[in-house]
Amino acid sequence: MTANPNSDRRLGASFRDPSGFLFARDGTLYRQVNHIYRQHYDQLMASKLYARLVSAGLLIPHEEVDIAPDEPELAYRVIKPSQLKFISYPYEWSFSQLQDAALATIAVQKLALETGMVLKDASAYNIQFHQGKPVLIDTLSFEIYREGEPWVAYRQYCQHFLAPLALMAYTDVRLSQLLRVYIDGIPLDLASRLLPRRTRYGLGLATHIHLHAAAQKRYADKVVSKEQAARRMSKLSFMGLMDSLEGTTRKLNWKPAGTEWGDYYIASASHYSATAFEHKKQVVNQFLQRIQPAVTWDLGANTGEFSQLAANLGSLTIAFDIDPAAVEQNYLISKPKKDTRMLPLVMDFTNPSPSLGWHNRERHALLERAPADALLALALIHHLAISNNVPLPLLADYLHDLGHWLIIEWVPKDDTQVQKLLASRLDIFTGYHQEGFEAAFGDYFALHEKIPLRDSDRVMYLMEKK
Amino acid sequence: MHFQFIDFLAPVLRPQAYLDPGSGSFLIQLLIAGLVGAGFIIKAYWKKIKAFFTRTKPAEETPKDDSQPQQ
Numbered sequence: 001m002t003a004n005p006n007s008d009r010r011l012g013a014s015f016r017d018p019s020g021f022l023f024a025r026d027g028t029l030y031r032q033v034n035h036i037y038r039q040h041y042d043q044l045m046a047s048k049l050y051a052r053l054v055s056a057g058l059l060i061p062h063e064e065v066d067i068a069p070d071e072p073e074l075a076y077r078v079i080k081p082s083q084l085k086f087i088s089y090p091y092e093w094s095f096s097q098l099q100d101a102a103l104a105t106i107a108v109q110k111l112a113l114e115t116g117m118v119l120k121d122a123s124a125y126n127i128q129f130h131q132g133k134p135v136l137i138d139t140l141s142f143e144i145y146r147e148g149e150p151w152v153a154y155r156q157y158c159q160h161f162l163a164p165l166a167l168m169a170y171t172d173v174r175l176s177q178l179l180r181v182y183i184d185g186i187p188l189d190l191a192s193r194l195l196p197r198r199t200r201y202g203l204g205l206a207t208h209i210h211l212h213a214a215a216q217k218r219y220a221d222k223v224v225s226k227e228q229a230a231r232r233m234s235k236l237s238f239m240g241l242m243d244s245l246e247g248t249t250r251k252l253n254w255k256p257a258g259t260e261w262g263d264y265y266i267a268s269a270s271h272y273s274a275t276a277f278e279h280k281k282q283v284v285n286q287f288l289q290r291i292q293p294a295v296t297w298d299l300g301a302n303t304g305e306f307s308q309l310a311a312n313l314g315s316l317t318i319a320f321d322i323d324p325a326a327v328e329q330n331y332l333i334s335k336p337k338k339d340t341r342m343l344p345l346v347m348d349f350t351n352p353s354p355s356l357g358w359h360n361r362e363r364h365a366l367l368e369r370a371p372a373d374a375l376l377a378l379a380l381i382h383h384l385a386i387s388n389n390v391p392l393p394l395l396a397d398y399l400h401d402l403g404h405w406l407i408i409e410w411v412p413k414d415d416t417q418v419q420k421l422l423a424s425r426l427d428i429f430t431g432y433h434q435e436g437f438e439a440a441f442g443d444y445f446a447l448h449e450k451i452p453l454r455d456s457d458r459v460m461y462l463m464e465k466k
Numbered sequence: 467m468h469f470q471f472i473d474f475l476a477p478v479l480r481p482q483a484y485l486d487p488g489s490g491s492f493l494i495q496l497l498i499a500g501l502v503g504a505g506f507i508i509k510a511y512w513k514k515i516k517a518f519f520t521r522t523k524p525a526e527e528t529p530k531d532d533s534q535p536q537q
Contacts, residue, residue: 017484121485150499155491207498216490224489237499240506244498 009070012361013125019140023070031062031139032069033077040117040143041077049115049142058108060084060130060137079139082130085295085316089363090124090160091179092345092353094328095168095254096335097134098176101127102161104134106246113239118145122157124185125363132340148232151241155216158208159185162249166205169252170196173324176346183357188213204248256325271379271417276456283451283460284376284407285309290462291405293373299402300380304330304344307376311341318372320347349380350388367401375403382411382418385432392431392440400444400465410437410459434459 011029014021019037023030033041044050053059062081069075090098101124109119119141126138151157160179163186167175171194178186192213199205233241272280288296288310296310301319303326304311311317311334319342321327330344347353347366356363377399384390390398399406411418413432431440438447445463452459487495 019484150487150492150495152485152487154495155488156485158491203502207494207501211498212491212494215494216488219488219490219493222489224492228493231496233496233499234503236507237503240503241495241499243506243509244502 012359013357013363015358017121017140021070025067025070029081029083030065030067030070031079031081032071032075033079033140034071034074035076036074037140038076041140043117043144044139044142047115047117049112049117050139052111052115053108053136056107056111057133058104058111058136059139060128060135062139081137081139084128084130084137086318086343086369087128087364088318088343088345089179089353090164091177092347093176094324094331094344094346095165095173095176096328097129097331097344098124098161098168099165099249099252100335101134102157102165102249103246104136105157105161106242106249108136109242112142113145113235113242116145117142118151119153122153122160124160124179129343132334132337132342147235150233151238154241155188155212156185157245158188158212161185162205162208162245163188163191165249165252166199166209167191167194169254170199173254173256176324180353180356183362188216204244204251208245208248254328256328272453273455276453276458279454279456280378280409280458280460281306281309283453284378287407287449287460287462288313288315288374291374293405295372296374296376297370297372297403298376298378299349300378300383301330301344301376302326304333304342306378307342307344310374310376315341315374317342319344320349322346322348349384350390370402372403374405374407375399377406377408379409379411379417381408381437382415382421386418386421386429389428392437393443396441396444404465406441406445406461406463406465408441408461408463409453410434410461412457412459415457 009023009025011022011024014023018034019040020031020033023032050059054061060081062079065078065080067078069078090101093101104127105119105122109122112118120143121138121141123138126136126141127134128137129135159182164176164179167178167186175194178190188209192210195205195209200210284306292313293310293315296307296315296317298304298307298310298317298319301307301321302323303321304319307317307319307330319327319330321330321344324346327344327346330342334340334342334344352366353363355361355365355368381395384395385392399408412434413419413422413427413429441447441461441463444466446466447461447463449462450459451461
């Protein structure tokens with residue numbers, strides 16, 4: 001390719017596929033469609049596949065625009081996709097989010113096949129959550145289907161979707177974090193080793209993971225013969241393969257052990273009296289109404305009870321929590337709501353998502369996706385300041401980088417939750433008191449309002465970045 | 467694990483080859499597709515036969531609410 005992939009305007013993750021690439025201009029994201037992809041792009045648009053996918057909410061809509069391409073000598077068209085305000089990654093999704101992203105990929109593939117096209121990749125990074133639903137964001141993922149050819153993205157689907165989902169369902173839900181290590185999905189030999197023996201007895205995982213891994217190993221150093229390469233796969237077999245992948249994906253299931261959804265997490269209501277809890281809701285709502293944030297990050301959202309207050313105001317609300325079970329429940333609660341503004345994500349703020357991939361530019365660190373208009377830090381400060389020993393000035397500095405407005409709950413040392421954290425350790429936190437908190441945060445934020453919660457020793461603050 | 471034949475099989479305007487399907491993945495896919503393809507045909511016909519006798523249309527498949535006899 002003669003293009004300059006180091007162009008500053010060109011996005012760091014957009015270099016593998018010669019069909020085109022993403023670039024940013026004046027704060028807007030565009031996708032250049034290259035001449036080499038012309039035939040496929042034209043078929044996508046002319047076959048009504050594009051219209052069908054967009055109306056099914058499975059593909060990000062775009063408009064063709066008349067602006068100068070970033071690489072004119074390669075360009076066929078420039079398109080402007082609907083702009084997303086927040087990009088999330090598979091290692092930040094809960095089980096059902098990854099499963100729904102996988103099923104959306106298969107649903108796209110089935111519609112494509114009906115119109116004589118097929119997906120040429122099946123990357124989990126091509127899916128984003130838009131208004132609560134998984135949607136394909138790579139318009140150039142399609143190619144014209146040629147009968148007889150197998151699916152070029154079969155391996156990618158298994159590595160990006162099936163392997164992590166199987167590991168989460170059968171081994172441990174935290175293994176989704178392997179996606180953070182392996183940028184092109186979990187190696188199938190590793191998945192095969194980590195999965196329990198019983199997964200070898202069901203047809204789906206036995207073939208798509210275990211047998212698949214064995215075949216990869218067997219042919220790792222071998223060159224495929226011409227006879228082998230000439231083997232074809234009928235369209236019915238192709239559809240059978242999709243049906244099998246869909247069924248295997250759909251059948252996977254994860255629920256936190258020994259719990260029922262209804263009562264797994266009744267928010268954190270038990271730490272408050274009913275009066276204090278209601279008052280906290282009222283204060284958070286009052287602060288949110290005052291600042292009207294377009295994007296809100298709830299940094300310790302639990303199942304999203306308070307995040308919902310922001311989402312109800314029309315704010316795109318990213319509800320982070322360290323606990324995959326809480327994120328899962330928030331997602332399942334939000335999913336049936338039409339056009340929800342809630343996006344629950346798994347995030348450990350003591351070690352937030354880093355920059356990953358080639359040149360560390362393919363996947364953005366959480367900090368690169370900041371700032372939010374408003375941050376909610378409710379019942380969070382003691383977990384970071386005491387459990388993780390973060391001094392209050394460092395915490396103020398970090399939150400200052402993450403957002404403009406801050407709604408934060410001060411949890412004093414004699415609070416039962418803080419006492420619980422201190423029960424088994426020496427109290428080395430001499431600076432952890434309300435005056436110290438106000439002084440530390442006062443260096444980074446202007447303190448606008450301070451409301452003690454009724455029937456509680458906790459205090460709510462509204463602050464604005466200095 | 468390179469897919470050496472793809473160059474001479476692929477016509478010029480074929481950008482999809484940017485992904486390496488992997489030799490093992492390619493060959494096992496043919497085998498698995500043959501296996502599940504047969505089941506798929508039987509399943510599709512069975513649905514049609516059932517629909518004929520129950521005089522209802524086969525249910526439209528929508529994401530996340532039909533169960534498949536897979537795995």
